[in-house]
Amino acid sequence: MRRLSFVIFLIVIVSLCNAQSPHGKKFNRDCQDCHISDSWKVNLSKINFKHEETGFALTGQHKIVTCRACHASLDFTSSKNKSQCFNCHEDIHENSVGRNCVRCHDTRTWVIEKITDLHRMSRFPLIGNHARANCNQCHLSSSKLRFDPIGISCFDCHSVNYYATKNPNHMSANFSTDCQKCHNLISPVWLTTSVIHDFFPLTGSHNIANCFACHNQTSYKGLTQDCYSCHKQRYESVSSPNHVTLNFPKDCKLCHTTTGGWRPASFANHDSFYPLTGAHNLIRNNCSQCHSTGYSSPARQCISCHQQNYNGAPNHLSQGYPTDCSQCHTTTVWQGATFNHSSTNFPLVGAHTSVSCQLCHTNGYAGTPTTCVSCHQSKFTTAPNHVAQNYPQDCKQCHTPVDWKQISFDHNTTRFPLVGSHVNVSCSSCHITKLAGTSEDCYSCHQTNFNSALNHVAQGYPTDCAKCHTTVAWNAVTFNHSTTSFPLTGSHVNVTCTSCHVTTFKGTSTICSSCHLAKYQSTTNPNHVTLNIPNTCDQCHTTNPGWKPATFPIHNNYYPILGAHLTIANQCTSCHTGNYSSAPTQCVGCHQANYNSTTNPNHVTAHFPTNCESCHTQNAWTPSTFNHDGQYFPIYSGKHRGRWTLCSDCHTDQTNFKIFSCFKCHPQAQMDSKHQGVRNYVSTPAGCYSCHPTGDSGG
Secondary structure, X not given: OHHHHHHHHHHHHHHHHHHHOOOOOOOOOOHHHOOOOOOOOOOOOOOOOOHHHHOOOOOHHHHOOOHHHHOOOOOHHHHOOOOOHHHHOOOOOOOOOXXXXXXXXXXXXXXXXXXXXXXXXXXXXXXXXXXXXXXXHHOOOHHHOXXXXXXXXXXXXXXXXXXHOEOOEOOOOOOOOOHHHOOOOOOOOOOOOOOOOOOOOOOHHHOOOOXXXXXXXXXXXXXXXXXXXXXXXXXXXXXXXXXXXXXXXXXXXXXXXXXXXOOOOOOOOHHHHOOOOHHHHHHOOOHHHOOOOOOOOOOOOHHHHHHHHHHHOOOOOOOOOOOOHHHOOOOOOOOOOOXXXXXXXXXXXXXXXXXXXXXXXXXOOOOOOOOOHHHHHHHHHHOOOOOOOOOOOOHHHOOOOOOOOOOOOOHHHOOOOOOHHHHHOOHHHHOOOOOOOOOOOHHHHHHHHHHHOOOOOOOOOOOOHHHOOOOOOOOOOOOOHHHOOOOOOHHHHHOOHHHHOOOOOOOOOOOOHHHHHHHHHHOEOOEOOOOOOOOOHHHOOOOOHHHOOOOOOOHHHOOOOOHHHHHHOOOHHHOOOOOOOOOOOOOHXXXXXXXXXXXXXXXXOOOOOOOHHHOOOOOOOOOOOOOHHHXXXXXXXXXXXXXXXXHHHOOOOOOOOOOOOOOOOOOHHHHHHHOOOOOOOOOOHHHHHHHOOOOOOOO
C-alpha cells in the first residue's frame, strides 16, 4: 500500500513538472535527478545531476556555492552564456587588465600567489631588482586594483632618477635616456655602472679613468673619433719630422699606435707613395739617406739621387740617353744594364735584333721615327713599280723584318679576303692600273660571265654574283633562300625555282594563296570558300607534304572549344568523323547516346529537353546543375516524395518545362472548396506555388 502511495506521489510530481516546470520550457531533466520524495528541497550531496554536462564543470569554490548564487532565477535555460567569470563576478580592475580572469585567478583561491610568474607572461618580465619591487611602485593605481598598461623602457619609471643625478649631471651632459647602456637590472646597487665604450675601444694610453680628459663637462655627445681632434697640438708641435711642413696626413694611426708614447712610429704606407724594392728596401729604416733635405717633396725620379752615376757612365750624355734610369737599370742591381725594346712601340724582331742602336738612332735616342720608309727610303724608290703602282709606304704590309726579299701580302687584312679560286689569281688580274680603289663588286670583274650566262639578263638576275656563286667553283650554283624573308622548308625545298619565279626573281609574292589559290578553291572537306575560311593558308597548314597534319586555331570563330572539349582539341575525328563540312553545333549531336542511356533520372522517359547545356557544362558532364529540390520545388523530399511517376505528371507541356499544373493530383474544384474564405486565393498553378512554395499545406 505504501509502495502504491509512493508511486502515485511520483506520478503527481512528474505531472506537475511537465505541466508547469519552473526551470524553463526547454529544461529536459528528470525531477528525480535533483529532487527526492521526502522533501522538495535539493540536497547537493545527493543529486544525480552532473553540471559538467552543461559545458561548465564546477571546480574549486564553485563546488560549495548554492545553485541560487549563480542561478538567481529558477529558469535554468536563461543561464546560458554565463560561463565567463565577469558574468557573475564584478570586474574590480575596471577592464585595465582585460576580461580573461583565468590568466591570473583560479577557482581554488581568488588571491594571486606568484606575481613574478604572472609577470613573466607579460611584455615586461620581472628580473633582478624589479622582482623585489612593490607593485604600486610602477603601477600607481594598484591601490585601486587598477593595472593600466605602462611603458616598458627604463626612462618611463626612472626619469626622476635621471634628472636628479648630478655626478655626473645626466641632463646637462646630454646622457642617453637608454639607462641600460650604463646600468643593469641584476646589480643590487643602482649606481654600479659598466660603461660600454665599444664604439671607441680604450686601448693603450687611451685607457684612462678620467672621462673628462676627452669629454667636456657639458656634453658626452658629438666627440669625433679622429685622432687629430684631440692631438692637434701634438701634430703641429712635432719638428722631427715637421708634420705641418711635410703635409703629413692627419690620420695619426697611419704611423702611430696608442702604446709607447707615440713611439716607435712607422710609415707602413711608404709603398703607396714610392715603392721600396730591391736595394731600396735595404735602406727602408734609414730614411735620411733619401730624405736628406726633408720629407716634404722628395724626388721620385732616379736621376735626382743618381745624377753622378749618370754623368760618369760612358755615352749617356753624348748619346742623349734618357734620364729615366729605370728603362735600362733595376733597383736589384745597378750593373748589367739592359734595354727592353719591346716596352716601346717598336719591338725588335727578325733582322732588327742584330742591328746596332746607332744605325737607327743616328741623331740620338729621342724622337726616332718608327716608320719603315724612314730607314728604307732608298729601297722603296728603287724597287719595281712601287711608285708607279702607288704602293703604300707601309713596307710591313708586304715585307717582314725576317727576310726583306720574301714578299707576302695578307689580303685578309683588307675588306676583300682572298678565298677559293681568288687565291691563285695574279694581283694584276684585278689591280689592272693601280692597287688603290679597286672595286670589290663581283660584277666589275665578271660582267662578261654574267651577260653570257643563260637567262641572267632576261630573268633579271641580281648582279651580286655571291648570292648564287662561290669562289670555290663558278659552276656550282647555289642560293640560300634562308637569307630572304621566305626560307624554304618542307615541300618547298624540292620545288624548282621557276615554279614560283615564273617571270622574274624580283617581287615574287610570299603569300600562300598566290601559288595555292586553286587548291584553296577546290577543297571541299571542309569547303574553304563556303565556310569563308581565310586564305592565309599558314594559319592552319605547314609546308609538310600533303598539307598535313593541319590545325584549326580559329575553331572558336565557328564553335568555341571550352572545358572538357579542350582535352580533345587536337583529336578532330572525335567530333568530325571524316566530314568537316557539317559538324553539329548542338550538344545532342555528339551526346545523343549519353542522353538515351541516362537512367538517373531517365531523360527519355521524363521527356527531358535535348538542349544539354541547360543542366550540364563543358567542364564536366557530372555533376549537373539541375537540382529540383534545391532550386525549384521539392519532389524528392517532403510530402511529394514518392507521389509522382513522370515529369509530365506536373509539366504538362514537354516542350516548355516552365509550364506546370497542380490540378492532376489536386483537382481544382476540390481546392476551390477548401480555400473558401481564404484571402487573396487564386485558383491557378502560379497561385498555388505562391502560397505553397515548399509543398507544405501550411504555406
